Structure formats: C-alpha cells, structure tokens
Amino acid sequence: MKVGIIGPIWQSIPPQGYGGTELVVYNLVNGLADKGHDVTLFGAKSSKVKARVFPTVERPLRDDNVEWTNVAYNLYHITEAFDRAGDFDILHMHLNKSQDYFALPLAKYSKTPVIFTIHFQLPNRNTQKDRYQVLMKYKDFAYTSISDSQRNNFPLNFVSTVYNALDVSLFPFNKEPEDYFVWLGKINPRKGTKEAILAAKKAGVVLKVIGAVDPGVPEMLSYYQNEVKPLIDGKQIQWIGEVGIGQKADLLGRAKAFLNPIQWEEPYGLVMVEAQVCGTPVISFARGAAPELIKDGLTGYLVENVDQMVEKMGQINNIDRRACRENVEDRFSIPAMIDGYEKSYNKAIMAFKKQ
Amino acid sequence: MKVGIIGPIWQSIPPQGYGGTELVVYNLVNGLADKGHDVTLFGAKSSKVKARVFPTVERPLRDDNVEWTNVAYNLYHITEAFDRAGDFDILHMHLNKSQDYFALPLAKYSKTPVIFTIHFQLPNRNTQKDRYQVLMKYKDFAYTSISDSQRNNFPLNFVSTVYNALDVSLFPFNKEPEDYFVWLGKINPRKGTKEAILAAKKAGVVLKVIGAVDPGVPEMLSYYQNEVKPLIDGKQIQWIGEVGIGQKADLLGRAKAFLNPIQWEEPYGLVMVEAQVCGTPVISFARGAAPELIKDGLTGYLVENVDQMVEKMGQINNIDRRACRENVEDRFSIPAMIDGYEKSYNKAIMAFKKQ
Numbered sequence: 027m028k029v030g031i032i033g034p035i036w037q038s039i040p041p042q043g044y045g046g047t048e049l050v051v052y053n054l055v056n057g058l059a060d061k062g063h064d065v066t067l068f069g070a071k072s073s074k075v076k077a078r079v080f081p082t083v084e085r086p087l088r089d090d091n092v093e094w095t096n097v098a099y100n101l102y103h104i105t106e107a108f109d110r111a112g113d114f115d116i117l118h119m120h121l122n123k124s125q126d127y128f129a130l131p132l133a134k135y136s137k138t139p140v141i142f143t144i145h146f147q148l149p150n151r152n153t154q155k156d157r158y159q160v161l162m163k164y165k166d167f168a169y170t171s172i173s174d175s176q177r178n179n180f181p182l183n184f185v186s187t188v189y190n191a192l193d194v195s196l197f198p199f200n201k202e203p204e205d206y207f208v209w210l211g212k213i214n215p216r217k218g219t220k221e222a223i224l225a226a227k228k229a230g231v232v233l234k235v236i237g238a239v240d241p242g243v244p245e246m247l248s249y250y251q252n253e254v255k256p257l258i259d260g261k262q263i264q265w266i267g268e269v270g271i272g273q274k275a276d277l278l279g280r281a282k283a284f285l286n287p288i289q290w291e292e293p294y295g296l297v298m299v300e301a302q303v304c305g306t307p308v309i310s311f312a313r314g315a316a317p318e319l320i321k322d323g324l325t326g327y328l329v330e331n332v333d334q335m336v337e338k339m340g341q342i343n344n345i346d347r348r349a350c351r352e353n354v355e356d357r358f359s360i361p362a363m364i365d366g367y368e369k370s371y372n373k374a375i376m377a378f379k380k381q
Numbered sequence: 382m383k384v385g386i387i388g389p390i391w392q393s394i395p396p397q398g399y400g401g402t403e404l405v406v407y408n409l410v411n412g413l414a415d416k417g418h419d420v421t422l423f424g425a426k427s428s429k430v431k432a433r434v435f436p437t438v439e440r441p442l443r444d445d446n447v448e449w450t451n452v453a454y455n456l457y458h459i460t461e462a463f464d465r466a467g468d469f470d471i472l473h474m475h476l477n478k479s480q481d482y483f484a485l486p487l488a489k490y491s492k493t494p495v496i497f498t499i500h501f502q503l504p505n506r507n508t509q510k511d512r513y514q515v516l517m518k519y520k521d522f523a524y525t526s527i528s529d530s531q532r533n534n535f536p537l538n539f540v541s542t543v544y545n546a547l548d549v550s551l552f553p554f555n556k557e558p559e560d561y562f563v564w565l566g567k568i569n570p571r572k573g574t575k576e577a578i579l580a581a582k583k584a585g586v587v588l589k590v591i592g593a594v595d596p597g598v599p600e601m602l603s604y605y606q607n608e609v610k611p612l613i614d615g616k617q618i619q620w621i622g623e624v625g626i627g628q629k630a631d632l633l634g635r636a637k638a639f640l641n642p643i644q645w646e647e648p649y650g651l652v653m654v655e656a657q658v659c660g661t662p663v664i665s666f667a668r669g670a671a672p673e674l675i676k677d678g679l680t681g682y683l684v685e686n687v688d689q690m691v692e693k694m695g696q697i698n699n700i701d702r703r704a705c706r707e708n709v710e711d712r713f714s715i716p717a718m719i720d721g722y723e724k725s726y727n728k729a730i731m732a733f734k735k736q
Binding site for chain 2 (some may be wrong): 092094096097098099101102105124125128129131132135157159160163300339
C-alpha cells in the first residue's frame with residue numbers, strides 16, 4: 027500500500043528529546059516499511075526513518091525556537107502533503123495541535139482517502155467551542171482514537187482504536203524487583219506527582235520520583251516548588267531528574283510497581299505501558315485510558331483514591347510480572363499497532379470507495 | 382454582481398473601537414450594496430451593514446478575550462465562507478493576520494474566483510520565511526495591494542492597487558487653521574512620535590500629540606515612558622489621549638499640518654488621508670505609501686529627515702488646503718475605492734474564466 031504519513035514538524039522523526047507523538051510516528055513509519063508498504067513521511071528534512079522523507083521544513087521548528095503558536099509553517103507542511111495526495115492510496119494525518127486542524131477542510135477536497143489520528147484530549151463542547159465546532163463540521167471523516175476512553179462520546183466517525191506502541195526490545199524484562207516504588211513523568215498536577223508521594227509516605231515505602239520540570243510553564247514550576255519539592259527528603263522520597271531511555275527502563279524495571287494517581291481523563295499514558303513491559307505492575311487511578319491499559323488484578327490495580335492505592339501497594343506481590351510483559355507484547359507492541367493501522371486504512375479506503 | 386466578503390472576526394463590522402481593516406470592510410460592503418451589488422458579509426453576528434450578514438462567530442473574538450493566536454475560530458469562519466463559494470460570482474478575502482493564510486489553499490479548490498486583499502506589510506524572504514513561502518506557493522492567485530509601495534517587488538499577481546477609503550462626509554473641511562501642528566496615532570517608534578516632537582521643538586511651534594498607548598505591548602509602553610513622555614511639557618508639546626472620530630476630525634482640521642516622520646515602510650497610513658480630507662497638509666518622511674498619498678508641494682511635503690521637516694513647516698502656508706481635500710475626494714473616497722474593487726473583481730473573474 028502507498029501510504030503518506032503527515033507527522034509533526036516541531037521535532038525530527040525520531041525525536042531528539044521527549045516527543046510522544048513523534049515516537050509513535052517513528053514506529054509507525056518503520057513498522058509499515060518493514061511490512062513492505064511504500065511509505066512517505068512528510069516532515070522535517072532531518073528525519074531518519076526506513077522510508078522516503080518528503081521534507082516540508084528545512085529544520086525542525088523547535089531547533090529554531092519558532093513560536094509555539096506559529097501557523098504558516100504548519101500550513102505549508104500540510105498543503106505540501108495534500109498537494110501530493112494523488113501519489114498515495116491513503117494519507118494518514120496525525121492531529122496533535124490546533125494548527126493541525128487545517129488538514130480537515132483540505133481532506134474535503136482530497137481524491138485520496140484520508141485518515142486522522144487524534145492524539146489529544148477531545149475538545150469540550152462548552153469551554154473549547156472553537157475546536158469543537160471545527161471537528162463537528164468534519165465529523166464524518168475517518169478517525170482513529172488512541173484509546174476507547176479518549177472518544178468520550180464525541181460523535182466522530184471513529185473507525186477504530188489503535189493503541190500507541192513501544193519497541194519492546196528496548197525494555198528488558200525484570201523478574202525480581204527491588205524494594206521501591208516509582209513515579210515517572212513531567213511534573214504536573216494532572217499527573218498526580220503529589221498524590222504518588224502521599225501514597226508512598228502513607229504506605230511507608232521508598233518512592234523514586236523520576237521527573238522533568240518544564241521551566242517554560244510557570245504553573246508547573248510553582249507546582250513543583252510548592253507541592254512536590256517540600257515532600258522530597260532524599261531518603262524515603264527520592265528525586266531523580268530526567269533520564270535517558272536506558273536508565274528509564276532500568277529504574278522502571280527494578281521497581282515493585284509504578285504509581286499512577288492521575289487527576290484527569292488522560293487519553294493514553296505511555297508510561298503505564300513502559301512500566302508493564304519491564305514487568306512492573308501499575309497501580310493507577312481508574313481514569314482516562316488506565317482501565318484499558320491495565321488488566322485489573324492481573325497486571326496491576328485500578329483504584330479510586332490514595333487510600334485504595336496504599337492498600338493495593340501491600341498486595342503487589344500477588345501480581346505475576348510475566349503477565350505485565352505479555353500484556354504489552356500482545357497489545358502495545360509495534361506489530362500490534364501496525365496491524366491496527368493497516369486494518370484502519372483498509373476500513374477508510376472501503377468507506378471512501380462507497381461514497 | 383454577487384459578492385461574498387470575508388472580513389475579520391475579531392470585531393464587529395463596523396468596529397466598536399479602532400480597527401483599520403474592519404472600517405475598510407465596512408465601507409466596502411456598504412459601498413457595493415449602495416451600487417446595487419448583492420453582497421454577503423461573512424463575519425461576527427453583531428455586524429451591522431447594508432447587506433446580508435452570514436454569521437460565522439456568535440460574538441466578535443475580542444469581546445471574549447480570545448487569544449490573539451487562536452486558530453480554530455478563524456478556520457471555521459473561512460471554511461464556512463468557502464463552503465458557500467458557489468453562491469457568489471466572486472469571493473473577496475481580506476488577509477489581515479497569519480491565520481487568514483488558511484484561505485489560500487482553499488482557494489485552490491474553489492470553483493468561484495477568489496480575490497485577496499493584503500492589508501499587512503508583505504513578509505520578508507529571509508526573516509519571515511514561514512509566511513513568505515506560503516504566499517509564494519499561491520502567488521498566481523489574484524491579489525490587490527493597498528498601495529503600490531506595499532508590493533515591494535514581491536512577485537504576487539497583483540491585479541491592482543485599491544487605496545483604503547474614508548467617508549468624506551464624516552470629516553468637515555477647515556479652511557482656516559489655528560497655530561499648531563499635530564501628530565496622531567498609536568504610540569510606536571515606527572510611527573515617529575518622538576521625531577515629530579523633536580521637529581516641533583526645533584521649529585519652535587506647538588504640537589498636539591493625539592496618541593493611544595497600548596498597555597498590552599511592553600515595548601510601546603516603555604517607548605512612551607522613556608522617549609515620549611519626558612518631552613511633553615503641556616505647553617509647547619501637548620498630550621491629548623485617544624479621541625473619538627468627531628474630535629479627531631476637529632483636532633486634525635484645525636492644525637496647520639500633520640507631521641508624519643514614519644520610521645518604516647508603512648504600506649498605507651490612513652491618518653495621512655484623514656488629515657488631508659480636513660484640509661490639513663501632511664509633512665511626511667518619504668517612506669512606504671507616503672509618496673502615493675501626498676502630492677508633494679501640492680497637498681503637503683515629502684522629506685527625508687527632521688531638519689527638512691522643520692524647513693517645510695516654515696513653508697506650510699504655501700499649501701492650498703482646498704487641494705488637500707480634493708486629493709481625498711478624488712482618490713480616497715468610498716466611491717473611488719468601490720470603483721477600484723469593482724474593476725479588480727472583473728479582472729479576477731476574467732482571468733479565472735481563461736484558466
């Protein structure tokens with residue numbers, strides 16, 4: 027199949043630093059190419075994938091400190107791809123920022139089927155009316171969600187859910203954990219950094235906090251300064267800054283469990299998958315995609331509050347760490363994701379032909 | 382002719398406060414309707430014009446403090462108009478902000494001719510590459526400029542220059558000025574507030590500074606505080622804040638001349654026209670559109686620096702104030718603008734048919 031993938035242009039593919047969508051696009055492009063598809067990635071010239079790169083920007087925008095609100099680079103990027111729609115059996119557009127919405131009206135005129143993957147939380151009808159009404163206008167296009175919970179009854183034509191994958195080979199399995207728990211992520215009240223610490227204190231266990239503080243976002247900096255930092259004592263609650271993927275896999279894999287007391291309906295949550303692939307169960311608040319990513323009682327526990335989290339921390343040895351690994355191999359590996367997108371492409375192409 | 386006008390949505394048409402493009406769109410819609418054209422304005426629901434309003438936003442964005450960088454409202458607005466292109470003989474899109482560039486790729490698919498009026502300074506090839514490359518991609522569409530100087534050798538397909546008009550009837554003619562000069566505008570180093578004051582001081586004349594300071598722009602506030610305010614003594618250099626249109630016409634009309642020592646290639650400069658319509662000559666630095674708006678030696682003077690400005694201030698009584706008024710009646714009145722756009726529409730329609 028001839029597939030044109032329209033990814034983000036803020037970073038190269040793969041990303042140099044943290045970049046969730048960029049990493050998914052990287053694994054998608056390579057995975058499709060590995061299966062023999064003829065793939066073109068529209069993106070930054072410096073992207074390195076196992077497929078053709080059609081460069082739409084000379085340099086990733088982040089490298090030039092382009093303002094986050096910039097419109098024209100993205101517009102150029104998207105139009106360059108749609109101008110070449112005729113070269114493909116399908117165009118796959120990744121919607122990641124509001125500037126990406128511009129692909130929607132163009133798809134109306136495309137003679138090639140287009141499929142959209144939504145990477146963000148869907149806009150609220152009342153408080154985000156601007157984006158809501160644009161999506162509603164184009165609700166009959168073919169969409170994929172990254173979890174079922176992400177859909178949140180939003181009446182888009184979702185052809186399937188395809189979970190974000192990771193490369194299982196990059197994460198060694200660890201059968202024998204050490205005596206600590208772990209929290210990992212960008213420091214953010216939504217991600218429950220503080221609640222994870224409170225759970226560890228209540229349970230009387232060691233917690234390693236592997237966190238990055240975004241200095242560009244004042245709310246995050248003040249949350250870290252006022253709510254998180256005072257709870258870190260360096261003994262029971264240990265601060266570990268940003269780490270590379272190797273160290274991340276090591277720290278996750280040696281933990282008894284990953285604590286995930288999220289405070290919002292997170293549409294995915296790759297770190298829950300990263301923990302499980304190392305064999306580390308996840309105890310998560312039952313919000314967002316957590317009930318889909320974790321098999322309750324088998325690969326971790328779903329809880330409602332900090333007290334329940336503490337209770338389940340005491341039962342963590344009941345979880346078979348091998349089952350955690352297998353959950354990821356079966357459902358969140360690159361082959362699983364490629365299979366999901368291939369099926370979605372076929373559905374979108376069939377629907378397009380029927381029009 | 383059936384004309385669809387796509388204007389800005391940040392304010393109603395006409396604007397409640399200052400809004401250059403909004404005012405031009407207002408006069409255009411009413412002027413076309415007065416001549417019997419079937420006009421539809423795509424814009425905020427609260428717009429009040431002599432034509433049909435097709436509402437694309439419930440309330441002007443500025444009323445809801447929508448972020449200036451918002452993308453989705455404008456996208457919805459523009460797509461609603463292009464979805465209805467078939468109802469018109471021509472669509473007239475006013476390009477005012479980078480979010481308006483979205484209209485360009487849509488025009489590619491339009492079965493109705495589209496004409497674009499550029500209201501901003503054209504992007505620099507090296508420092509504004511993002512916008513430059515988008516415009517270049519669509520350079521063969523039909524464009525109008527608001528002055529010849531605005532074009533700046535940018536290789537777009539300009540079908541004509543149509544000067545921004547004003548409603549002559551709102552500005553009484555004043556044959557007998559009082560003994561002062563005037564500067565009027567938003568306080569901005571580019572507009573030469575300081576240089577106007579220095580010229581008045583050097584010439585030993587009274588200057589009334591009719592200025593608005595934008596508190597949301599720190600550079601403007603500090604320019605005002607550090608460069609302008611210290612020069613204001615309340616006697617020779619008099620500060621007069623923002624004024625309504627009646628008071629503006631009065632203050633301009635009673636002045637000996639309007640001083641316009643602009644520091645950039647301003648693509649238009651409506652205040653130069655507003656002064657002349659009152660009978661008040663303009664002494665301007667010969668930059669941007671000034672040489673087109675002023676007839677040198679007849680309706681004012683074009684100069685290169687403050688010293689030359691001072692020299693010409695001494696010769697201002699040589700200017701026939703009636704000639705200033707007539708310059709505007711002939712070239713910058715609403716009928717002149719309507720005539721210009723009618724001709725432009727016909728050119729765009731002819732070119733479209735030949736494709």
